[in-house]
Amino acid sequence: MTLSNTKRRLVLGAAACLVGLAGVASPALAIETGVGAAVTDDTKHDEKALGIIDAYIETLGGEEMIKSIESTKIVGTMEIPMAGMTGQMTMMSKVPGMVSMTMDLPGFGMTRSGFDGTVGWSSDPMTGPRLMTEEEVDTLKAQADPTIAMKYRDLYETIEYSGEVNFEGRKAHKITLIDEDGDQQIEFFDITSGLMVGQVSNQETPMGAIEVTTVMSEYKEFGGMQMPTKMVTSLGPQKMIMTITSAEINTVEDDAFELPSEIKALVEAEKDG
Amino acid sequence: MRLNRAGRVLAMVGIAGAGLGGLWACSGAGGASAGSRASAQGPTEPVGEPGAYLADFDKAWELVRDTHYDTGYNGVDWDALREELRPRAEQNRTLSQSRALINEMVGRLNQSHFGVIPEAVDPNAIAAEASEQDAADGPAEVSTGDGAGRGDLGLTLRVVEGRALVTQVRPGGPGDDAGVGMGWVMTKVRDRDIGQTIASLSSALGDDMGGLYVKQTLDMVMSGRTGSTVPVSFLDANDREVVLELERETPPGQMVKFGNLPPMSTHLTHRWLTPEEVGSDETRIGYIAFNIFMIPIMAQFEAAMVEYQDADGIIVDLRGNPGGVGAMSGALTRFFVTEKSNLGTMQMRGAKLEFNAEPIVVTRSGERLAPFTGPVAMLQDGTSASTSEVWAGGMRAIERAKTFGSPSAGMALPAAMTKLPSGDVLLHAIADYTNSDGTRLEGDGVPVDFSVPIRRDDLLDGIDAPLREAARWIVNQPAATTQASN
Structure with missing residues (x-):
């Protein structure tokens, strides 16, 4: 996997990672994603932008604290107002890069997905068992890294300070992250708190590349780390509201990420061609 | 997250x-x-x-x-x-x-x-609107909008040359039990003159009498409280008037509540066509029909595909199917493609989604299942709408299916369902949709490769003409011939 590929997949900021996949911080993951191979060159980045990012990391809980997290379990709700649907979700992550997620939407059923360190997969009542594409797995692994913001210097060709803006009714610093392919990700940091409050990113999905806007709010402390407990994700005119109701740090065991039987069968079938 | x-x-x-x-x-x-x-x-x-x-x-x-x-x-x-x-x-x-x-x-x-x-789609209110006399029968036991109190007569009607023809009779349903046959003409439901209803609809809709609105109106005329009885007048095969007292029953299927939509009954049937229907003893054709694109259908469809993996052809019947969860079109296509395929694009304001399908490898229980590679025929008409059109149009665009019957409804805008302050729900389109071949579905709908009109004589002979033509087409496909000879 090339560094450029990694950059393209790093569509989430650390705050989002902390909520969704917090705790997957390890040298192994860094090597796996190629992050560790990069050479830091602060001269190509905007100094003010770097300062804002560093302050953000400190506000989240600090670099050492973030690195001390080995696993997370997050429980919450998800709501899609334009469909009238509300469901439950549980997300777990554990070093080195294991991920498990379940979402239960009434009328749709249980959607599960995960990465056990080797296989990225999903299974839902509509599509059935499915292996993720390499790009999706890359996204998953990268998003599982709460130390992402610490690696921005290496991952992006350019980090620009794009000025002070009004974002969702609050004053925010706008920072533009540009990778070596010219792809952009925009992040917004609250001027007062220093926390990330928004993000505009491009994501790879089975239904093509999509631009998603996320607004983060209502940060709360869990195990010494600040996490946004409300995230509103917009895809075109549609919105999904995710609310975190509880979070546990360093309580998840490895067996939580074991592949379901149908996924094991799928892996075997793929091996056989 | x-x-x-x-x-x-x-x-x-x-x-x-x-x-x-x-x-x-x-x-x-x-x-x-x-x-x-x-x-x-x-x-x-x-x-x-x-x-x-x-x-x-x-x-x-x-x-x-x-x-x-x-x-x-x-x-x-x-x-x-x-x-x-x-x-x-x-x-x-x-x-x-x-x-x-x-x-x-x-x-x-x-x-x-x-x-x-409406916030609560009360089956009694609908039935009362359709037949005031039925309302006098008293309220259904369940009238809270869960759909459990609504019954039907097990008959499918289509307007042909100004008359309501029985085009399908549900086996074991009230109409079937009473001896109603395909091709009969329904003339009255209690005191409601079906001819006048059709004339009224025609004055509003013009020549577009094969579409979803007409079907829904006729369905409502027939519907009412489960267990209630209603006298229904027909012209039989010899054009003699027959009056039958039919007792409505709850249609088969699984009730499902999806978001802000009212509860709906989902139902899938599948069977092997008989040699008489196929017109051949050597060709085996699987037939699948379902009434709506809702999630419970997926497992049933998969079970049918497991059974038909060695079939010489498959016919999917989308007549009367008004659509549902749009992304199911891609999920169903998985059973029929051997490489990643794109059905079309849903274009919203500021975003677009590709309806893609990857070939199936294993079932949801982990059993291996190869995509079906034989000929696929899809039956459609003016009552095939929305996701039915997305799927049929997409399968046709990637040259994976042929369509039989008549053009679809041309009602194919992906929509959202948002609550209003009163509790009612506004259904509102949020996207346009185009097939992968660039054709837009809204308005024109999905054309048919084989136009097969509905004729009363066929129905009276017990012939479902679009189904027969689709079967004949499959029989004549080289792949089917090859498989059949093996």
Whole structure:
């Protein structure tokens, strides 16, 4: 996997990672994603932008604290107002890069997905068992890294300070992250708190590349780390509201990420061609 | 939170409801609609102060303003329309008046998938509208909108040459038990003259009598409280008048509640066609029909595909299917493609989603299942709408299926279902849809590769002509011949 590929997949900021996949911080993951191979060159980045990012990391809980997290379990709700649907979700992550997620939407059923360190997969009542594409797995692994913001210097060709803006009714610093392919990700940091409050990113999905806007709010402390407990994700005119109701740090065991039987069968079938 | 998951979930469920509006409320095609009937609440409806439901009007207007995929609103001056209609909204004192006005407003867009879905779709209210006499039978035991109290006669009707022909008789249903045959003409349901109903619809809809609205109206005329009886008059095969007392039954299927949509019954049937239907002893054809694109269908469809993996051909019947969860079109296509395929594109304001399908490898229980590579025929008509069109049009565009029957409804705008302050739901299109070959489905619908008109003589002979033509086509396919000879 090339560094450029990694950059393209790093569509989430650390705050989002902390909520969704917090705790997957390890040298192994860094090597796996190629992050560790990069050479830091602060001269190509905007100094003010770097300062804002560093302050953000400190506000989240600090670099050492973030690195001390080995696993997370997050429980919450998800709501899609334009469909009238509300469901439950549980997300777990554990070093080195294991991920498990379940979402239960009434009328749709249980959607599960995960990465056990080797296989990225999903299974839902509509599509059935499915292996993720390499790009999706890359996204998953990268998003599982709460130390992402610490690696921005290496991952992006350019980090620009794009000025002070009004974002969702609050004053925010706008920072533009540009990778070596010219792809952009925009992040917004609250001027007062220093926390990330928004993000505009491009994501790879089975239904093509999509631009998603996320607004983060209502940060709360869990195990010494600040996490946004409300995230509103917009895809075109549609919105999904995710609310975190509880979070546990360093309580998840490895067996939580074991592949379901149908996924094991799928892996075997793929091996056989 | 993994935002890519959030995006995917939005992609999967956010387009749900496409095509279902016609079941409760569609004002886009003009004329009498199921929605206008469903919105009637009767003389006991509460009367409020003038403007009591102004918030619904304002919210509906804002939703269309903010989410319609076309910022030109299909040529309608949306701001001016608000100025024109809002004074009436300020005077409206009942929910029925409010619903009618909102339907009039979104009706000006002249597009599918716009309309008010009443908060509680009461089957008794619908039945009462269809047949006042039935209302006198008393309320159903269940009338809270869960759909459990609504029964039917097990008959499918289509208007052909101005008459309501029985085109399908559900085996073991009330009509079947009473001896009703295909090709019979329904003339009366209690005191309602079906001929007059058809004439009334024709004056509103013109020649478009094969579509979803007509079907829904006739369905409602026949529907009523489960267990209630109703005298129904027919012309039999010899054109003699036959009056039968039919007892309505709850149609088969699994009730499902999906988001803001009212409860719906989902039902899939599948079987091997008989040698008589196929016209050959050597060709084996699997037949699958389902009434709506809702999630419970997926497991049943998969089970059918497991059974038909060695078939010489498969026929999928989408007649009467109004659509549902749009992304199911891609999920169903998995059973029929050997490489990643694109059915089409859903274009929203500021975002687009590709309806992609990857070949199936294993079933949901982990059993290996190869995609079916034989010939696929899809039956459709003017009552095949929305996701039915997305799927049939997409399968046709990637040259994976042929279509038989008549053109589909042309009602294919992916829609959302948003609650209004009163508790009603506004169905509103948020996207346009085009096939991978660039053809747009809204308006024109999916054309047929083999046009097969409905003829009474065929029906009286027990022949489902589109099904027969599809079977004949499969029999004549080289692949089918090869498989059959093996």
